[in-house]
Amino acid sequence: MALFGRSSDGAHAASSSRGNGQRRAPQSNEPAQQRQQSRAAGGQRPANSQRQVGRPSGGQQHPRRAAGAQQHADRTGNISRSREVSQRIPVVRPANQVADVIPASDLGVATEATGSYADLAAQDNGNAKLGPVVISLRNVTKIYPAQPDKPALAGITLDIRAGEFLFLVGHSGSGKSTFIRMLNREIVPTSGEIYVAGENLRTMRKWRIPYLRRNVGCVFQDFKLLPNKTAFENVAFALEVIGKSRHVIKTQVPEVLRLVGLEEKMDKLPDQLSGGEQQRVSIARSIVNRPPLLICDEPTGNLDPQTSLGIMRLLERINRTGTTVLVATHDREMVDQMRRRVLALENGVLVRDQRRGVYGYDV
Ligand SMILES: Nc1ncnc2c1ncn2[C@@H]1O[C@H](COP(=O)(O)OP(=O)(O)OP(=O)(O)O)[C@@H](O)[C@H]1O
Numbered sequence: 001m002a003l004f005g006r007s008s009d010g011a012h013a014a015s016s017s018r019g020n021g022q023r024r025a026p027q028s029n030e031p032a033q034q035r036q037q038s039r040a041a042g043g044q045r046p047a048n049s050q051r052q053v054g055r056p057s058g059g060q061q062h063p064r065r066a067a068g069a070q071q072h073a074d075r076t077g078n079i080s081r082s083r084e085v086s087q088r089i090p091v092v093r094p095a096n097q098v099a100d101v102i103p104a105s106d107l108g109v110a111t112e113a114t115g116s117y118a119d120l121a122a123q124d125n126g127n128a129k130l131g132p133v134v135i136s137l138r139n140v141t142k143i144y145p146a147q148p149d150k151p152a153l154a155g156i157t158l159d160i161r162a163g164e165f166l167f168l169v170g171h172s173g174s175g176k177s178t179f180i181r182m183l184n185r186e187i188v189p190t191s192g193e194i195y196v197a198g199e200n201l202r203t204m205r206k207w208r209i210p211y212l213r214r215n216v217g218c219v220f221q222d223f224k225l226l227p228n229k230t231a232f233e234n235v236a237f238a239l240e241v242i243g244k245s246r247h248v249i250k251t252q253v254p255e256v257l258r259l260v261g262l263e264e265k266m267d268k269l270p271d272q273l274s275g276g277e278q279q280r281v282s283i284a285r286s287i288v289n290r291p292p293l294l295i296c297d298e299p300t301g302n303l304d305p306q307t308s309l310g311i312m313r314l315l316e317r318i319n320r321t322g323t324t325v326l327v328a329t330h331d332r333e334m335v336d337q338m339r340r341r342v343l344a345l346e347n348g349v350l351v352r353d354q355r356r357g358v359y360g361y362d363v
C-alpha cells in the first residue's frame with residue numbers, strides 16, 4: 001500500500017497492488033525496474049519497506065558513505081555517479097512506484113484560475129478514500145533555546161492519514177512554521193514523538209534525513225528558486241541531486257512543468273516569470289520526484305488572490321492523485337471556502353482539529 005497515498009485512488013492503484021509495504025518482507029516478485037535500479041546501485045538488494053528505524057542492514061550503505069555521497073551532491077549538484085544516493089528511505093513508498101502519481105492527462109494543467117475556492121470544496125470525498133496513518137505526533141513540544149519559557153509548540157498530539165488535505169492555521173508566532181519544519185526534520189522536537197511513515201523523527205539518525213526528505217516535498221512562501229537557472233533547470237536540479245539519470249530528467253521535468261501549466265516557459269529564468277509562475281516552478285520542483293507528502297508553508301503568502309487560487313487548485317489536484325498535502329496559511333477566505341480539515345494553533349497549542357473546518361470561530 002502506498003503509505004502516503006490514498007488506498008483506493010485510481011492513480012495509486014498500481015502501487016497499492018503490492019499490499020501493505022510497511023509490513024511485508026522482501027519478495028521475490030519485486031518490480032523488475034526496482035531490482036534493476038538496485039543492481040545498478042551496487043548490486044545491493046532492493047530496499048525493504050518493512051524496515052523501520054534502526055541499524056543499517058545488508059541492503060543499506062554505511063552511514064558515513066551515505067553522508068559523504070550527500071555532501072558530494074550538495075557541493076556539485078550532480079551525483080549521478082554516486083551510487084549510494086540511489087538508495088531510498090525504506091519505510092516509505094519508493095519514488096519509482098509512484099510514477100503515475102500525477103497523471104497529467106487526467107488533470108489538465110494549472111493556470112491562474114477563475115472561479116473560487118468554493119469550487120474546490122466539492123472535491124473532498126471524505127474519509128472513505130483515506131489511507132493509513134502516516135504522520136503521528138504524540139505530545140510533541142518544541143522549545144527553542146532562545147525562548148526557554150515559551151514553547152513554540154506544546155503537547156501536540158494528532159494523526160494524519162494518507163491522502164488527507166489539511167490546513168494549518170494560527171496567528172503569527174503560533175507555531176505553524178515550527179510544525180512544518182519538524183516534519184522534514186529541519187528541527188527536532190524537544191520532547192514527544194513524531195512518526196512519519198513509522199519512522200521516529202526525533203531519534204532518526206542524521207544519515208537517514210536525506211531519504212526522508214525525498215519523500216517530503218516542501219513548498220515555501222519565498223519560492224527559493226536558483227536565480228541563474230531556468231525553470232527547467234530548477235526542476236531538473238531536484239532530480240540531479242538524487243542521482244536520477246538524464247533520461248529520467250528529460251522525461252519527468254517537462255511532464256511536471258506541463259502539469260503546472262508552464263510548458264511554454266521552461267527556458268525562462270525566475271526573474272522572467274511572474275510570482276505565481278515562480279511558485280508553480282517551486283511546486284513542480286517539490287513534486288517532480290513524486291513525494292507522497294507535500295508540506296507547504298504559506299505557499300500563497302506573496303501572491304494576489306487570483307494567483308493564489310490557481311496555486312490552491314494545483315495543490316488540490318496533487319492531493320486528488322493521492323498525495324497527502326499540508327498547507328500552513330493565513331488565508332482566511334481559502335480555508336473557509338475549501339472546508340478541509342483544519343488544525344488551529346494558538347501560542348503553540350493545538351486548540352482545534354476540525355474535519356471540515358474554517359479559519360476561525362469568529363467568522
Ligand atoms: N529559531 C528560533 N529561535 C527562537 N525562537 C523561535 C525560532 N523560530 C521561531 N521561534 C519562535 O517560535 C514561535 C513560533 O514561531 P513560528 O515561526 O513557528 O510561527 P508561525 O506560526 O510560523 O508564524 P508566522 O505566521 O509569522 O510565520 C514564535 O514565538 C517565534 O518567535
Ligand SMILES: [Mg+2]
Nearest residue numbers: 176177178297
Ligand atoms: Mg511561519
